[in-house]
Every structure is written in C-alpha cells, then in structure tokens.
Amino acid sequence: MIIDRFRVDGQVVLVTGGTRGIGLGIAEALGEAGARLVVSSKVERPEAIAGLKAKGFAVDYIQADMENPAVPALLIEHVVALTGRLDILVNNAGIAQHGETETFPDATYQRLMAVNLDSVFLACKAALGPMRRQKGGVILNIGSISGLVSNIPQRQVAYNASKAAVHMLTRSLASDYAPENIRVNAIAPGYIDTDMTRGGLADPVWGPVWKQMTPMARGGTVEEVAAGALYLCSPASSYVTGEVLVIDGGYTSR
Numbered sequence: 001m002i003i004d005r006f007r008v009d010g011q012v013v014l015v016t017g018g019t020r021g022i023g024l025g026i027a028e029a030l031g032e033a034g035a036r037l038v039v040s041s042k043v044e045r046p047e048a049i050a051g052l053k054a055k056g057f058a059v060d061y062i063q064a065d066m067e068n069p070a071v072p073a074l075l076i077e078h079v080v081a082l083t084g085r086l087d088i089l090v091n092n093a094g095i096a097q098h099g100e101t102e103t104f105p106d107a108t109y110q111r112l113m114a115v116n117l118d119s120v121f122l123a124c125k126a127a128l129g130p131m132r133r134q135k136g137g138v139i140l141n142i143g144s145i146s147g148l149v150s151n152i153p154q155r156q157v158a159y160n161a162s163k164a165a166v167h168m169l170t171r172s173l174a175s176d177y178a179p180e181n182i183r184v185n186a187i188a189p190g191y192i193d194t195d196m197t198r199g200g201l202a203d204p205v206w207g208p209v210w211k212q213m214t215p216m217a218r219g220g221t222v223e224e225v226a227a228g229a230l231y232l233c234s235p236a237s238s239y240v241t242g243e244v245l246v247i248d249g250g251y252t253s254r
Contacts (some may be wrong), residue, residue, distance in 0.1 A: 087131075
C-alpha cells in the first residue's frame with residue numbers, strides 16, 4: 001500500500017536543533033512513522049524530550065553546539081556508537097540574523113555561517129561514511145525561501161547567502177552520491193509560526209508585509225513542514241534526490 005511507504009520503522013534518525021520549532025516537529029513526524037530518534041540541540045530542553053518519550057517514541061538526546069566545527073563529526077560518531085547505524089540525518093540547526101550589510105558585525109557573520117552552512121557541510125561529510133557502509137541513507141537539509149529570493153522588508157544578506165549555499169550543497173551531494181543509494185534533499189520553508197519567526201510575524205511593519213507577500217496570507221505551521229520532511233525522509237520519495245521542496249504558502253510564486 002502507498003501509505004506504507006511513509007513508514008520508517010526502526011530507522012535511526014538524527015535531528016539537529018530538534019528540541020523546538022521545525023526540528024521538534026520533524027522529530028515528532030518521524031517518530032510517529034516508527035523511527036528510532038536521536039535529537040540534538042545547543043540548549044537542553046528536557047521538556048521536549050519528555051514530550052517525545054510520552055508519545056511512546058524511542059528517543060535519545062545529545063547536547064551539541066553546532067557552531068563548534070569539531071562537534072558535527074563527534075555527534076555523528078556518538079549516534080553510530082549509540083545505535084549502530086545512521087539511516088536519516090536531518091540538518092535543522094540554524095540561526096537567523098538581520099541587519100544592514102554595511103554595519104553587519106564580522107563576528108555575527110562568521111557565527112551565522114558556522115551554524116547555518118559549515119555545520120551542515122561537516123555533518124553531511126561525517127554521515128557519508130556510515131551511510132556508504134550501509135549502502136544507503138537519507139539526508140535532509142533545512143534551507144529557506146531566503147535562499148531563493150531576497151525577502152522584504154528586513155535586511156538579511158548574510159542569512160540569505162547561507163541558505164542559498166545549503167541549497168547548492170544539497171544538489172551537489174545528491175548528484176555525487178546518488179549511485180550509492182544516498183538521497184539528499186532540502187526543504188525551503190517560508191514564514192512558519194515558530195519561536196524564531198513569531199516576533200517578525202507579530203511586528204507591525206514586517207508582519208503585514210510578510211502576509212501580503214504570501215498568497216495564502218498567513219504563516220505556515222510546523223506540522224505543514226514536518227509532513228514534507230516525512231515525505232522526503234521516507235521511501236515515499238525513493239526516486240527524489242537533489243530537490244529543494246518549497247513550503248511557503250505561495251510566497252516565491254510572486
């Protein structure tokens with residue numbers, strides 16, 4: 001049955017930045033589909049892990065600051081030592097920073113790139129070893145519509161550049177490793193109602209512009225993104241690789 005192709009029973013999934021927002025939603029969706037979850041985040045949120053366990057999911061938590069370039073490889077190594085394998089990697093950890101380019105602090109730029117781009121590259125690099133040994137795997141990177149268009153009215157050149165790079169990283173990895181049964185895709189969310197964007201959606205200047213630019217005239221939900229993630233991580237998308245799935249209420253159609 002087609003519905004069975006959305007199951008990931010027993011597969012080991014690592015979700016970075018998985019204790020809130022989109023990351024937590026993806027972890028929940030994959031847990032409902034039968035995955036063995038490993039969730040990481042910089043800030044420990046025991047209530048999030050307790051919530052996943054209360055739903056009956058098999059889940060472990062690993063604290064990990066992805067800004068540290070040594071951490072992605074250590075995280076993957078820890079997951080494989082803990083579970084014996086890694087079937088699905090979801091690179092969700094990320095930060096957002098706005099500001100005028102002329103006065104944008106160098107340290108802020110470097111931190112943004114370290115988390116949003118470098119950690120994704122390093123985690124993918126580390127995951128390839130176990131996935132190649134297993135003769136297959138799935139990588140899902142979380143990009144953004146900001147990697148496709150220049151959002152307004154906020155100024156966010158560095159953030160946009162980091163997400164555009166994630167999209168190209170995704171396509172290049174997919175091309176290189178498709179012969180080894182490793183699929184690599186990305187999701188480009190629009191304005192999703194999470195802790196990260198809630199302030200902007202409520203802002204009296206930004207919020208109305210964001211909604212006016214979105215044909216569906218609202219922010220998206222975590223569940224709407226998680227459903228797309230489940231598709232891309234499951235056998236339902238077995239012939240899909242190198243794609244950037246846009247989930248934005250039509251924002252990029254204008």
